[in-house]
Amino acid sequence: xxxxxxxxxxxxxxxxTARDAADSMTSSAEQAVESTRRMANDALDKAESGVQxxxxxxxxxxxxxxxRAQEFASRSINYAAETSERARRQFxxxxxxxxxxxxxxxxxxxxxxxxxxxxxxxxxxxxxRSDR
Numbered sequence: 001x002x003x004x005x006x007x008x009x010x011x012x013x014x015x016x017t018a019r020d021a022a023d024s025m026t027s028s029a030e031q032a033v034e035s036t037r038r039m040a041n042d043a044l045d046k047a048e049s050g051v052q053x054x055x056x057x058x059x060x061x062x063x064x065x066x067x068r069a070q071e072f073a074s075r076s077i078n079y080a081a082e083t084s085e086r087a088r089r090q091f092x093x094x095x096x097x098x099x100x101x102x103x104x105x106x107x108x109x110x111x112x113x114x115x116x117x118x119x120x121x122x123x124x125x126x127x128x129r130s131d132r
Contacts, residue, residue, distance in 0.1 A: 102109040
């Protein structure tokens with residue numbers, strides 16, 4: 001009987017030791033999981049903070065670029081309008097000078113117009129002959 005009691009005691013001690021070891025491992029695993037969760041949350045918080053900081057740095061740069069683009073577009077429109085007005089004035093001046101010349105020199109103007117017409121007609125005839 002003594003042997004049987006010893007075996008039972010040893011079995012109970014082994015079972016208790018195994019339970020204690022399992023409880024200890026379970027507790028360690030739970031602590032490891034909780035520690036991993038905390039570290040993951042900290043990493044996510046840092047990443048979010050970094051993204052927000054980058055967003056805060058980039059937004060003013062984008063606003064500045066948009067303002068520069070708007071200013072450039074405005075200057076370009078103004079330049080095009082000024083150039084168009086300048087071309088219109090020069091064309092009107094050339095037309096007025098031509099009208100003055102024709103009214104001051106009608107004979108010469110007629111001869112020049114006839115010569116220009118003859119030159120254009122000759123060029124067209126030569127072009128048609130070379131096509132054949």
